[in-house]
Amino acid sequence: MMAGVIASDGGDNKFDIYTVLAAAISHARHRVWITQGYFAPNQAFIDILKAAAGRxxxxxxxxxxxxxxxxxxxxxxxxxxxxxRIYERQGSPLHAKTIVVDSIWTSVGSANLDYRSLVYNFELNTVVVSSQLGRAMDKLFLADLQYADEITLAARQRRSLLQRLSEILGNLLRPLL
Structure with a gap:
């Protein structure tokens, strides 16, 4: 097992959380399972996730x-x-911040995948490379899915005009969130 700490310090830290998470996802071969309380990353990060799915x-x-x-x-x-694949947890707010890559690489910490956490805030995540922890985190992720609904393309297409406009407004304000 190997462990380390990555930080987001609002400065020019070349081993910042964003860079390390992006690299881990870019090198994923089998799975990337993410649990986040606030998810509003920049388009480049979304493109990294899409590229992984495309592979x-x-x-x-x-x-x-x-x-x-x-x-x-x-x-x-x-x-x-x-x-x-997107799942939304129902019933109560979600504040966990975990990422598991290929059941071996795990990040747990204070950073959300949003501008505020990755650019402005002082955040700290622990990264652990361990198949034992990775498998345990996979089990927790799957258990948490029991309390979530998968968001399908059909459901997305049925959104009201008001919902779509709310999403556009949220996206426009993303750098401030």
Missing amino acids: GVDVRLLLPGVSDVPLVLQASRFSYEAGI
């Missing part, structure tokens, strides 16, 4: 279905993409 990687996001910051939820929904 045949099982990319799944477990995100909140309700939020204490509704505008972030709308920004998140704007970025739902085909090829990435």
Whole structure:
């Protein structure tokens, strides 16, 4: 087992959380399972997830279905993409921040995948390379899916005009969230 710490310090840290997470996802071969309380990354990060899915990687996001910051939820929904399996946890807000890549590489910490966490805030994640921890995190992710609904393309296409406009507004304000 190997472990380390990655940080987001609002500065020019070349081993920042964003860079390390992007590299891990870019090198994934089998799966990338992400649980996030606030998900509003930039388009480049979304493109990294889409590219992984395009390579045949099982990319799944477990995100909140309700939020204490509704505008972030709308920004998140704007970025739902085909090829990435999206689940929304129902019933209560979700604040976990985990990523598991190929059942061996795990990141757990304070950073959300949004501008505020990755660019402005001082955040800290622990990265552990361990198949034992990776498999345990996979089991937790699958258990959490029991409380979530998968967001299908058909459901996305049935969104109301008001919902679509809310998502556009959330996306426009993404750099401030």
